[in-house]
Amino acid sequence: MTTTIDNPVMMPVTTVPVPTTTYLTPDGQLISSVPVGASYADNTHLEWGDPLVPGAVVLDEQVAPRASWSGVVRAGQVLTIVDVGGNQSGDCLLYNAHHTDERYSAQDTLAWQDNAYIRTGTVLRSNLGRALMTVVENEIDRQDTIGGACSRESNTLRYGHHVMYHHGCRENFLTEGAKHGLGMRDIVSNINWFMNVPVEEDGALGIVDGMSAPGKRVALRAEIDTLVLISNCPQMNNPCNDFNPTPLRMIVSEPDTDLEYEADS
Amino acid sequence: MLKEDWVALAADHSTDTVLNARADARAQGGQVSDWMPYLPASSSPFCPDDVAPDSLTWAETVAPGGYTHKVLARGTRLRLEDPTGEACAHTLVYNALEPTERLNVADTQKIPWQAYLGAGHPLLSGDGRVLATILTDTSGRHDAFCGTSTAAWNALRYGTALPEGPAPAGRDLFVKAAAKHGLGPADVPPSVSFFQGVRVASDGSFEWFGSSGAGTAVELVAELPLIVLIANVPHPRDPRPEYVVGPLRVHAWRTPETFPTTPADERFDASPEVRRAYLNTLDYAEARGL
Numbered sequence: 001m002t003t004t005i006d007n008p009v010m011m012p013v014t015t016v017p018v019p020t021t022t023y024l025t026p027d028g029q030l031i032s033s034v035p036v037g038a039s040y041a042d043n044t045h046l047e048w049g050d051p052l053v054p055g056a057v058v059l060d061e062q063v064a065p066r067a068s069w070s071g072v073v074r075a076g077q078v079l080t081i082v083d084v085g086g087n088q089s090g091d092c093l094l095y096n097a098h099h100t101d102e103r104y105s106a107q108d109t110l111a112w113q114d115n116a117y118i119r120t121g122t123v124l125r126s127n128l129g130r131a132l133m134t135v136v137e138n139e140i141d142r143q144d145t146i147g148g149a150c151s152r153e154s155n156t157l158r159y160g161h162h163v164m165y166h167h168g169c170r171e172n173f174l175t176e177g178a179k180h181g182l183g184m185r186d187i188v189s190n191i192n193w194f195m196n197v198p199v200e201e202d203g204a205l206g207i208v209d210g211m212s213a214p215g216k217r218v219a220l221r222a223e224i225d226t227l228v229l230i231s232n233c234p235q236m237n238n239p240c241n242d243f244n245p246t247p248l249r250m251i252v253s254e255p256d257t258d259l260e261y262e263a264d265s
Numbered sequence: 266m267l268k269e270d271w272v273a274l275a276a277d278h279s280t281d282t283v284l285n286a287r288a289d290a291r292a293q294g295g296q297v298s299d300w301m302p303y304l305p306a307s308s309s310p311f312c313p314d315d316v317a318p319d320s321l322t323w324a325e326t327v328a329p330g331g332y333t334h335k336v337l338a339r340g341t342r343l344r345l346e347d348p349t350g351e352a353c354a355h356t357l358v359y360n361a362l363e364p365t366e367r368l369n370v371a372d373t374q375k376i377p378w379q380a381y382l383g384a385g386h387p388l389l390s391g392d393g394r395v396l397a398t399i400l401t402d403t404s405g406r407h408d409a410f411c412g413t414s415t416a417a418w419n420a421l422r423y424g425t426a427l428p429e430g431p432a433p434a435g436r437d438l439f440v441k442a443a444a445k446h447g448l449g450p451a452d453v454p455p456s457v458s459f460f461q462g463v464r465v466a467s468d469g470s471f472e473w474f475g476s477s478g479a480g481t482a483v484e485l486v487a488e489l490p491l492i493v494l495i496a497n498v499p500h501p502r503d504p505r506p507e508y509v510v511g512p513l514r515v516h517a518w519r520t521p522e523t524f525p526t527t528p529a530d531e532r533f534d535a536s537p538e539v540r541r542a543y544l545n546t547l548d549y550a551e552a553r554g555l
């Protein structure tokens with residue numbers, strides 16, 4: 001590729017071809033030289049699912065692989081998250097929608113319930129110890145809030161500096177948080193829906209193969225108006241998405257009746 | 266990487282237990298990528314010929330559509346290189362000690378009576394000081410008029426603008442880079458871009474000059490401790506329908522001979538305006554004990 005523009009510094013102008021890829025866009029396609037990471041394989045089995053609780057659906061959105069999402073779930077509404085492709089980590093942060101200094105606290109959540117895993121009945125608590133949301137339905141054995149989020153920076157520790165330009169969940173949280181006035185100081189330890197982080201007997205802890213499957217769901221009832229941030233984890237180096245990033249589906253509904261649940265506390 | 270390759274690779278992973286997952290992760294170490302930071306910086310495979318590798322403090326190849334950022338000591342030399350002729354280094358600098366002092370593009374063009382960046386041009390803050398000076402320039406095609414791209418612009422131009430997608434906007438990358446220094450979206454001011462130029466025609470329209478070709482470089486000196494943010498995305502006036510941007514090489518180094526500008530340098534007295542800007546800068550540095 002050369003151009004013929006007159007140039008006082010360097011004649012003729014010669015550029016080195018940059019490799020490009022054709023990507024699909026909402027209205028067509030785009031040829032781009034950006035090294036976008038992997039998305040799910042064509043033969044991936046997807047189950048889009050349905051809301052876990054009966055009621056009027058007030059919001060129903062898909063989160064593309066690798067993308068971020070945010071929304072406010074009003075007090076009393078229920079958010080169903082569908083693991084469409086199976087074992088796709090949905091990294092999640094919660095905030096009091098009206099006062100974001102109050103935000104999800106993994107430590108308060110675990111300490112109050114005296115257990116290291118999130119299960120049905122877990123109350124997702126804030127840094128003030130208050131209930132933000134309650135897990136009212138859950139279709140996998142345990143959900144994670146220990147493993148944190150991947151980032152460009154921590155990926156270099158885990159895998160090497162060659163992955164610095166891989167996309168990461170902290171990038172998604174920054175992108176999505178910026179829409180709500182949130183920045184670095186607002187990114188705290190998060191929840192990872194559908195990710196499996198066991199603590200073994202000798203203390204060994206890490207992300208291992210998931211226990212979820214296409215169409216598995218979790219349902220969260222908002223106890224106060226809650227801002228939910230999601231990063232559909234783009235990680236290409238560990239099993240938090242089966243090495244095959246797939247979509248998530250976010251459904252908010254107004255439940256027909258008050259849901260009964262068993263809170264540990 | 267092709268999808269088929271990725272699926273095949275996934276099948277190779279054994280990650281059923283924590284110990285297996287650890288072994289799997291550790292087995293990935295030691296690889297190289299076409300875009301990555303080189304650590305230590307002295308290990309850079311692209312160290313400039315005239316620079317001692319041991320003096321390097323930053324060495325990185327920025328991916329097409331990627332961003333990087335660093336805090337640099339006063340006096341550091343910063344060289345940006347465009348190995349393909351397709352890079353576009355949208356750049357912001359802040360006083361690292363007081364980041365409310367930051368690049369002011371209007372003063373950078375107005376005070377030196379010169380719209381086009383080139384060797385000797387100071388990057389001025391809004392506080393009458395020089396944050397960085399361009400020492401050398403083999404491109405000659407830069408821009409301080411158009412700034413970087415926004416998501417709205419890229420959605421219009423390319424049909425998509427997602428930060429994780431094939432057409433990220435420069436501003437969205439700046440916002441993430443700024444966040445990593447405690448700065449918010451309101452702290453992302455107008456920026457300058459290196460390696461892709463426009464010129465103003467007599468009727469005010471922008472003439473696209475584009476690149477000077479492969480292998481050009483600009484070298485700057487940090488006149489104060491700097492936060493440097495760089496987003497490597499196409500210039501917003503790049504006329505091509507494709508989103509084409511090449512990798513960007515970044516090297517910074519410091520030696521006993523790399524000083525900020527002093528009265529002994531010819532550029533200190535290049536004009537009465539810039540002389541006063543350097544005096545202000547030295548005054549600030551002296552008072553702060555830098």
Ligand SMILES: [Zn+2]
Pocket residue numbers: 091149150151168169170233234235
């Ligand atoms: Zn992640």
